[in-house]
Amino acid sequence: MTEEKRSPQSGGETRPAEDPGKTAPAPAAETEKPKKNLRSRLFRSERMTIVEPAPHAKGKNSVPRIMYTVILALLPAVVLSLFLFGTRAMITIMVAVFAAMVAEYASNRIMKSTVSVDDGSAILTGLLLALTLPPGFPIAGTALGAVVAIVFGKQVFGGLGANIFNPALIGRAFLQASFPVKITTWSMPAFAAKGVYFDMATKNAVDGISGATPLGLLKFEHIGTQLKPLLFGNIGGCIGETSAIALLIGGILLLILKYADWRIPLSYIGTVFVFSGALWLINPELYPNPLFMVLSGGLILGAFFMATDMVTSPVTPLGTWIYGIGMGIVLVIIRIWGGLPEGVMYSILFMNGLVPLLNRWTRPKYFGEIQEEKKK
Amino acid sequence: MSNTPKIIIVLTLITLISGAVLALLDSYTRPKIDNYRKIQENQAIAEVLPENDRINEVAKDGYVFYEAYRKHELVGVAFQVSGGGYQSELVLMLGLSPDFSRIIGLKILSQVETPGLGTKIEKDESNKEDPGWFINQFKDLRTLPSISYVKNASPSRDTEIQAISGATVSSKAIVDILNTHIKKAKAARGIE
Amino acid sequence: MKQKTAIQEFLKGLWDENPVLVSLLGLCPTLAVTVSAINGLAMGLAATFVLLCSAFLVSLLRKVIPNQVRIAAYIVIIATFVTIADRFLAAFTPDISKALGPFIPLIIVNCIILGRMEAFASKNGIGRSLLDALGMGAGFTLTLLVLSSIREILGSGTWFGLQLMWPFYAAWKVMVLPPGAFLTLGCMIAAANWINTRRRS
Amino acid sequence: MKPSTFKKGLHPEDYKYFSRNQAIETLPLPDDVYLPLQQHIGAPCVPLVKKGDRVKTGQIIANSEAYVSAPVHASVTGIVRDIEKYYHPLGMRETMIHIQRDGEDEWEYLEKIRDWKWTPKEQLLKTVRDAGIVGLGGATFPTHVKLNPPDDKPIDSFILNGVECEPYLTADDRLMIEQADKILLGMAIMMHILDVQKGYIGIENNKPEAIARMQKRIVELGYPFKLVPLKVKYPQGAEKMLIYSVLKRRVPAGRLPMDVGVVVNNVATALAVAEAVTEAKPLIQRVITVTGDGVNQPKNLMARVGxxxxxxxxxxxxxxxxxxxxxxxxxxxxMTQYHLESPVIKGSSGIVAVSGDLVEELVTFPCIHCGACVKACPMNLLPLRISRFGQRGMVEQLDEYGVTNCIECGSCAFACPANIPLVQWIKVGKLRLREYNAKRAKEKA
Known part of the structure; x- marks a missing residue:
C-alpha cells in the first residue's frame, strides 16, 4: 500500500488511482465496478457518511411520540365529552385544535423557525384548552384562546420547551379574564338535564340549558353534589373535566408509560385530600368533604394532564414533590377562601412560575457528593 | 470655596415662589372642588332618602348618619358603608327607614369590579330596559331578619334579591356589607 | 456630535427616542390609566403640560441652580406644576380627575419628566428645551393614545365612548384589566423594535 | 436474592446474540500492522526503532521514561516501513509505527518469572509494565499504576470487572467461558501484588454461561473469590457503579476507587497479566468482537494489536x-470510525457495524424538560442543565452542578426524547471549565 493512499495529506476528495497491488483492501478489489454505495466509499479511504458522537444507540422515545401519546390518553375523556355534550363539544374541540395548529404554523413562519406543527405539541395544547372550556363556548372565543395559548403561551418564549407556563392554561386564563360571563355559563350534559340516560336523540333539544358546576353550587349556595355523578360525569362543567373515571383511565396510562411523573398527581391530589380533609374534620358543616374536593372541578384533568406537562414541571424528584404540594395548598386556599369557585388553573400557573427556582433549589446531590462533604 | 449660601438662597426662593403659587391656586380652586364634592354627596344622599326639608349630620361610632326630617319628623337615615367586593373596595350610600327595617335606597359611590361582570351591580349594559335593575332591587327591601340572595330565580320573599349570574361574588359582597353594617349601625344608634 | 435642527429636536421624541417604546420610562401611568382613550389622552396632555412648564423653568434657571441641589430643585418645580394640573383637572373636569385617580399627582415621579430635566433642559437653552419637551410630550401622548385606543376598542368595543365594533361583538374584558395593559404594551414595544430592526438593515 | 445493582441507569437492548455463541477465533497474521505510539492514558511513547529495522514479535519498539505510560511492542515480525501519522480509531491522526510482516513469527519474550508467589512485588510490577498492559476494558489506564497505589491508600478489596454492559460486545463474555482458569490466575496475581485478601468478580446476569463457568472453576481451583451476579443495567461496568453494586461503597466525587480501598480490573486485563507473568508474553494481541447487523458473520476474534x-x-x-x-x-x-484502515489498539474491545436501508437522520427537538436524562444519569447529575451550561459556557454553574463527575456513559443522550447531543455539550462544558480553571490558576500565579 502506498503512502499516498493512506496518508491524510491526500485528503478524502482527491483519491489517488486505485493501486491493484496485493495490499489493496480486499472488499474494494472484490467490487469489480466501483459502485457508488457506501461500502465501496468506505473502503476507498473516503469519509463515511455518518460520523457522530456517542451514544450510537437511542431510546425509542421522541418528543412527537410523547405528545401523541398524551393526546391518546385524553381520548377517553374526549369520547365521553362527545357523548355527553354532543356536537357542541366536538365543534369546540375541533376549532381549538385547528386554531392552535394554524397559530403554530403562522408563528413559525413569522419567526422564521422550523415548522413544528407536526410534533403534536400544538394539537395537544388546543385539545387541552378545549377540554377546559364549557361546551357552549362561542367559536370565535375558542379560536382566540387557542391563538393566545400558542402565541403568548409558547411562541413568544421561544417555542416548545422554552415556555414557563402551561400554554393551554395561559389561553384559558386569557379567556377567563376576557369573557368571564361566557366561560362560567355551564351546560348540563344532555341526558342529565333530561333525566333520560342514553337517549341520544334528545340531546339537541336540550342544548343551552344552563346549570351550575358542583363547585359553584357549593360555594355560593352550599349545595353539595353526590359523589357518584362526579365519578361518571353526569354533571355540569367543562368539556373534559366532568368524569373522573374517563380522565383516570388516560392518566393511569400516562403513569404506566412514564410520560407523566407519578409524584405530581399523587402529591397534588394527596395534598388537596389531606388539607381539605383536615378542614372537614374541624368543621364538616362549613367545609366540604375531601372526596368531593378531589372529584369535582378540573382537579383530575389538571393533576394528570396539565400539572404533569414536562416543559413546565420540575425535573428533580424533590422539586416535583414541592411543586405538587404547593399546587394542592394553593388550590384549597382558592376554593375555600378565595373569590373563585375553582382554582386548578391558577394553582398550576402559580407553581409553574416557581419551577425554574425549584429546579435550582432542589438540585440532587451527585453521586459521591455527600461523602466528600463529610470528609471535609 | 463653599457655595452653601447660594444653595440655601436658591432653594429657599424656589420653595417660596412655589408655595406662593400653590397658595393662590388653592384659594382659587378649593371652592370649586368642595362645591363639586358637596353636590355629589348631596345627590347621593338625596337619592337614597325620601323627600325631606332638612338634613342633619350626626357622627357616632365611626358612622356619619345623615338624618332626614320632614316637618320635624325623622323619615330616614343615610350613611356611607364600605367593604370588600370581588376585587376592589365597594363604597355604598345606604338609606334606611328610621327603624332600619326597610331600605329606602342604595347607591354605589365607587367600585372597580370586573368590567362587564361585577360592574353590573351598578350598571348592566346587557339589560337595555333597566340597566340599574340590580341596585334597584334594594328599594323597599326588608332588612329583617337579614337580606339574602337567590340565583337564577325570581326572589320569593321580601328580604331576597336576585344575584347577577356570573357575578355572584360581587352580589354576595353587597348583601354581606349591608347585613353587617345594618347590624352595627343599629347598635350605634341604639335601635333594638 | 452634530447639533440637531429644531425640527429634529422635536421629532426625536415621537419615534427615535420615544419615552415609552424606546426608553421604557413612565410605565406606571402608561399601564394604569390607559383603560379608555379619553383617559390616555388626558394623562398625556397633563404630562405634556408639566413637561413643558418645567422644561421652561429649569432651562431658564439652569445657570442659577447649584449642581448639588439640582434634583431637589427640579422636584419642587415639577411638583408645583403637577399640583397645578391636578387642581385644575379636579376643579374643571371632575370626572376625568376621578378616573385618573392618584396618577395625576404621581406625574411628579414620572421618570420621563425628571429624566428630560436632568438630561436635556438643564444643559440646553430655552428654545431647544421647549422643543424637546414638546416632542417628548407628544410622543408620550401619542403612545398613550394608541395604547388606550387599542385597549378601549378591544376591551369595551368603543372609542372615545363611541360604539365602534359591531353590536354583537363580545368585548375582551381582559384588555381593560391590568394584564391587558401589559400584553398590549408588550406587543407595541415588540412591534417598535421589529420596525426599527428592519429599518436599520 | 435480588441481584446487586446501582441506582438509576437504563436498559438498552443488548444485541449480544450476534456473537455471544461464536467461540474466539484467532485471526491469521495480518500483512501490515500499524502501532500507535499512544494507546494508553499517560505520557506518549518515543519510538525505539527506525525505518528499515527488522523487529521481532514482542519486541519493545516504543517506550517512555514516564511512570504513567506503557511500552508498545511489535505485534508481528517484520520490517519497520515507516513512522508516520495515520488514522487513529479515536478520531485523530496519530504517529504510528508501520510494520510489514516478512513471513516469520519469531517471538521475543519478557524476562521469565519462575514462581510468581515468591517473586518480589516490584519485579511483578515491572513485568506488568514491560508487558505494556493497560486497562483492556477500554479505559487503557496503565495497569502497573493501578496495581501500585500510594501507601496512604490501603486497599482491601479487588473487583474483577466481567460486566461488559455495553450492548453488542461479547469479547469478555467469551473470554470468561474459554479462558476462565487464566483469568482467575491473573486475578490471583494482581491480588498478590496488591496484597489484598477479598476478591470479587462482578458479572451481569445476561451471561449465565460465563457465570456458571467461572463459579465452577473458582470452586474447583479453590480460589477464595466471591462471584457477584449483577442486574443487567447500563452502565453497570463503570468503575464507580460497579464498586457501588458490589460493595455498596460510594467513590467520593473527584476521587479514585483506591480512595475507598478498591481496585477494579477488567477480565481481559487479568488474562494479559496472567500471560505476562506465567508465559512471559507481552500484550500484543487481544480479543475483539466484530459484530452488528451490518456484518455478515459476527465473530469474536483474537487479533494482533495494530x-x-x-x-x-x-x-x-x-x-x-x-x-x-x-x-x-x-x-x-x-467512537464512530470514518477510516476503516485504522488499527486495532489495546483498548479496542469491539467493532460494530450497523446497517439499515435508510440513513435515518435524527431530528433534534428543543429540550422539553422531561427529566428522562435525570432519571437515567447514574451519577445523579442534571444532564439537561449541565449541557445547557456547557453550551453557553457558564463555567461557575458547571462547577456547581458537578460537571466533572460526568462519566460520559451516554445514558442521558440515549434516554433523551429530543435527541439532544447531551454528552457532547457536557464534554464541551468540561473543556471550558478546564480552560477557565487553567486561566484562573495562571492569573493567580
Missing amino acids: TPFTELFKACGNVKDNVHRIFMGGPMMG
Missing part, C-alpha cells in the same frame, strides 16, 4: 452494502 479493521471485516465475511455507521467500542461510548 491489525487494520479491514482485516477483521475480511475475516467476518465483510460488511453489508447498506452499512451506515461503524464504531469502535460499544454503541454507548464508542
Whole structure:
C-alpha cells in the first residue's frame, strides 16, 4: 500500500488511482465496478457518511411520540365529552385544535423557525384548552384562546420547551379574564338535564340549558353534589373535566408509560385530600368533604394532564414533590377562601412560575457528593 | 470655596415662589372642588332618602348618619358603608327607614369590579330596559331578619334579591356589607 | 456630535427616542390609566403640560441652580406644576380627575419628566428645551393614545365612548384589566423594535 | 436474592446474540500492522526503532521514561516501513509505527518469572509494565499504576470487572467461558501484588454461561473469590457503579476507587497479566468482537494489536452494502470510525457495524424538560442543565452542578426524547471549565 493512499495529506476528495497491488483492501478489489454505495466509499479511504458522537444507540422515545401519546390518553375523556355534550363539544374541540395548529404554523413562519406543527405539541395544547372550556363556548372565543395559548403561551418564549407556563392554561386564563360571563355559563350534559340516560336523540333539544358546576353550587349556595355523578360525569362543567373515571383511565396510562411523573398527581391530589380533609374534620358543616374536593372541578384533568406537562414541571424528584404540594395548598386556599369557585388553573400557573427556582433549589446531590462533604 | 449660601438662597426662593403659587391656586380652586364634592354627596344622599326639608349630620361610632326630617319628623337615615367586593373596595350610600327595617335606597359611590361582570351591580349594559335593575332591587327591601340572595330565580320573599349570574361574588359582597353594617349601625344608634 | 435642527429636536421624541417604546420610562401611568382613550389622552396632555412648564423653568434657571441641589430643585418645580394640573383637572373636569385617580399627582415621579430635566433642559437653552419637551410630550401622548385606543376598542368595543365594533361583538374584558395593559404594551414595544430592526438593515 | 445493582441507569437492548455463541477465533497474521505510539492514558511513547529495522514479535519498539505510560511492542515480525501519522480509531491522526510482516513469527519474550508467589512485588510490577498492559476494558489506564497505589491508600478489596454492559460486545463474555482458569490466575496475581485478601468478580446476569463457568472453576481451583451476579443495567461496568453494586461503597466525587480501598480490573486485563507473568508474553494481541447487523458473520476474534479493521471485516465475511455507521467500542461510548484502515489498539474491545436501508437522520427537538436524562444519569447529575451550561459556557454553574463527575456513559443522550447531543455539550462544558480553571490558576500565579 502506498503512502499516498493512506496518508491524510491526500485528503478524502482527491483519491489517488486505485493501486491493484496485493495490499489493496480486499472488499474494494472484490467490487469489480466501483459502485457508488457506501461500502465501496468506505473502503476507498473516503469519509463515511455518518460520523457522530456517542451514544450510537437511542431510546425509542421522541418528543412527537410523547405528545401523541398524551393526546391518546385524553381520548377517553374526549369520547365521553362527545357523548355527553354532543356536537357542541366536538365543534369546540375541533376549532381549538385547528386554531392552535394554524397559530403554530403562522408563528413559525413569522419567526422564521422550523415548522413544528407536526410534533403534536400544538394539537395537544388546543385539545387541552378545549377540554377546559364549557361546551357552549362561542367559536370565535375558542379560536382566540387557542391563538393566545400558542402565541403568548409558547411562541413568544421561544417555542416548545422554552415556555414557563402551561400554554393551554395561559389561553384559558386569557379567556377567563376576557369573557368571564361566557366561560362560567355551564351546560348540563344532555341526558342529565333530561333525566333520560342514553337517549341520544334528545340531546339537541336540550342544548343551552344552563346549570351550575358542583363547585359553584357549593360555594355560593352550599349545595353539595353526590359523589357518584362526579365519578361518571353526569354533571355540569367543562368539556373534559366532568368524569373522573374517563380522565383516570388516560392518566393511569400516562403513569404506566412514564410520560407523566407519578409524584405530581399523587402529591397534588394527596395534598388537596389531606388539607381539605383536615378542614372537614374541624368543621364538616362549613367545609366540604375531601372526596368531593378531589372529584369535582378540573382537579383530575389538571393533576394528570396539565400539572404533569414536562416543559413546565420540575425535573428533580424533590422539586416535583414541592411543586405538587404547593399546587394542592394553593388550590384549597382558592376554593375555600378565595373569590373563585375553582382554582386548578391558577394553582398550576402559580407553581409553574416557581419551577425554574425549584429546579435550582432542589438540585440532587451527585453521586459521591455527600461523602466528600463529610470528609471535609 | 463653599457655595452653601447660594444653595440655601436658591432653594429657599424656589420653595417660596412655589408655595406662593400653590397658595393662590388653592384659594382659587378649593371652592370649586368642595362645591363639586358637596353636590355629589348631596345627590347621593338625596337619592337614597325620601323627600325631606332638612338634613342633619350626626357622627357616632365611626358612622356619619345623615338624618332626614320632614316637618320635624325623622323619615330616614343615610350613611356611607364600605367593604370588600370581588376585587376592589365597594363604597355604598345606604338609606334606611328610621327603624332600619326597610331600605329606602342604595347607591354605589365607587367600585372597580370586573368590567362587564361585577360592574353590573351598578350598571348592566346587557339589560337595555333597566340597566340599574340590580341596585334597584334594594328599594323597599326588608332588612329583617337579614337580606339574602337567590340565583337564577325570581326572589320569593321580601328580604331576597336576585344575584347577577356570573357575578355572584360581587352580589354576595353587597348583601354581606349591608347585613353587617345594618347590624352595627343599629347598635350605634341604639335601635333594638 | 452634530447639533440637531429644531425640527429634529422635536421629532426625536415621537419615534427615535420615544419615552415609552424606546426608553421604557413612565410605565406606571402608561399601564394604569390607559383603560379608555379619553383617559390616555388626558394623562398625556397633563404630562405634556408639566413637561413643558418645567422644561421652561429649569432651562431658564439652569445657570442659577447649584449642581448639588439640582434634583431637589427640579422636584419642587415639577411638583408645583403637577399640583397645578391636578387642581385644575379636579376643579374643571371632575370626572376625568376621578378616573385618573392618584396618577395625576404621581406625574411628579414620572421618570420621563425628571429624566428630560436632568438630561436635556438643564444643559440646553430655552428654545431647544421647549422643543424637546414638546416632542417628548407628544410622543408620550401619542403612545398613550394608541395604547388606550387599542385597549378601549378591544376591551369595551368603543372609542372615545363611541360604539365602534359591531353590536354583537363580545368585548375582551381582559384588555381593560391590568394584564391587558401589559400584553398590549408588550406587543407595541415588540412591534417598535421589529420596525426599527428592519429599518436599520 | 435480588441481584446487586446501582441506582438509576437504563436498559438498552443488548444485541449480544450476534456473537455471544461464536467461540474466539484467532485471526491469521495480518500483512501490515500499524502501532500507535499512544494507546494508553499517560505520557506518549518515543519510538525505539527506525525505518528499515527488522523487529521481532514482542519486541519493545516504543517506550517512555514516564511512570504513567506503557511500552508498545511489535505485534508481528517484520520490517519497520515507516513512522508516520495515520488514522487513529479515536478520531485523530496519530504517529504510528508501520510494520510489514516478512513471513516469520519469531517471538521475543519478557524476562521469565519462575514462581510468581515468591517473586518480589516490584519485579511483578515491572513485568506488568514491560508487558505494556493497560486497562483492556477500554479505559487503557496503565495497569502497573493501578496495581501500585500510594501507601496512604490501603486497599482491601479487588473487583474483577466481567460486566461488559455495553450492548453488542461479547469479547469478555467469551473470554470468561474459554479462558476462565487464566483469568482467575491473573486475578490471583494482581491480588498478590496488591496484597489484598477479598476478591470479587462482578458479572451481569445476561451471561449465565460465563457465570456458571467461572463459579465452577473458582470452586474447583479453590480460589477464595466471591462471584457477584449483577442486574443487567447500563452502565453497570463503570468503575464507580460497579464498586457501588458490589460493595455498596460510594467513590467520593473527584476521587479514585483506591480512595475507598478498591481496585477494579477488567477480565481481559487479568488474562494479559496472567500471560505476562506465567508465559512471559507481552500484550500484543487481544480479543475483539466484530459484530452488528451490518456484518455478515459476527465473530469474536483474537487479533494482533495494530491489525487494520479491514482485516477483521475480511475475516467476518465483510460488511453489508447498506452499512451506515461503524464504531469502535460499544454503541454507548464508542467512537464512530470514518477510516476503516485504522488499527486495532489495546483498548479496542469491539467493532460494530450497523446497517439499515435508510440513513435515518435524527431530528433534534428543543429540550422539553422531561427529566428522562435525570432519571437515567447514574451519577445523579442534571444532564439537561449541565449541557445547557456547557453550551453557553457558564463555567461557575458547571462547577456547581458537578460537571466533572460526568462519566460520559451516554445514558442521558440515549434516554433523551429530543435527541439532544447531551454528552457532547457536557464534554464541551468540561473543556471550558478546564480552560477557565487553567486561566484562573495562571492569573493567580
